[in-house]
Amino acid sequence: MLTYSPGETIVHRLDPRSKLCFQLGFAIAAFGSPTIPRLFGLFAVGFAVVWLAGFTVRRALRAYWFVLLVLALGPLIAAVTIGSPWLRLDPALASLRSVTRIVPIILVSAAYIHATPIRDTRAAVQRTVPGKAGQLLGVGVALTFRYVPVLREDLRQIQEAISVRGGDSRSVRDRAGRIATLSLARAIGRSDQLAVALQARCFAWNPTLPRLSFSRMDYLVVLCSVLLAVTVLLPLETLVLFP
């Protein structure tokens, strides 16, 4: 499951603000024109970031399998036409190029989650966005990062509980209904437990946040982020590498 794992990699040691900045620059670069050379470049950077974070592409893709499944439907839907010829290749290829650029963004975000403690993310958000908005955003991000894996684990347990008692033989509709109802009940229960736990431990909107500090490497990462973002403006296809 995709959650923070302690480590000593270069990505673990970076300040969360520079990592967030890199994600932003990378996302801007990805949402430029989805040409083939640009896609190759994005994938190369995505793979490199995952490797530098001590993570694996396989685990990142497994963590986001549902998103990838939804993305894969895009080209299929784009290919279908209402009436003859029923299927057209060109729109499917255009859609494929569009959705493909999401994959390296997913890789970079997976590397971020793997290499960044949740409370550091909260600290980065609250120090970057001032006032109540930053506090709300910081707490929201921290709770989401903390509880999505817990809820996914609950979902897995529900699926297993249904399977071990022969529930696989029931109709998809029946199983989907049970999973949805039980997942909702568990999620409500979890949020109740969370509220009590936060109360018991004196939850504060503006606590002492962890120390954050920029190193030389962080400045380099911020510079790379800016360069990545401005590549949107560059016609990469005209460069020697991509004639």
Next chain:
Amino acid sequence: MITVRNLTHSFGEAVVLDDISLQIEDGEWVVLAGPNGSGKTTLVRQFNALLEPDEGTVLVNGRDAHEEPVAARTSVGMVFQSPRDQFVAATVGADVAFGPENLGLSHEEIDRRVEESLAAVNMGGRADERIDELSGGEQARVAIAGALAMEPDHLVLDEPFTGLDWPARRSLLDALDERDAAGTSIVVVTHDLRDLFERADRIVGIADGSISFDCPPERAREKLPDIDVRNPD
């Protein structure tokens, strides 16, 4: 000191606590024993203002818990029945630091409290480990460390031995003995009294929302069957 005066609490029409009065002295080790549904958890959740009573008062060190909940929650460390319900961070150190961070303490003070709390439960040097990769016993000890980091005067543990094997139970009892020796009062909510008779100063039996008995352990043995709690072998 925790003082409960004429406490009544209901959920809907069901009266869970009925006119309960109780006092827990500083440094005391008290066991709240009773069958499932007797109101034990509801009672201890009043100690740090997680529930509001219908009637009566709870004083923690002489201050009304519901008027000053932060003071009560700082003085009464609560360890939930399932440690998983208590964790709000992914790693040991981050979770133990959560409470002190909320108190707005300095980084140095937070670091000191985290280090000392983890050392107190024999988890020193493991701050960077992931909580979900720990055993049940280790998770229970991290939950206690999270409560200890608030430097409470009183430690309340709700069914702390549920699901623990003998080594984990032993390790948890050792950690509690250390807190007892340090002068922290300990309140254990349980229906499993093994290993607690020789430690407890008093055993308070609760049944149907009322206190059935409040006496030293040796006298409690004959009374436990009356409230459907098994005597330890």
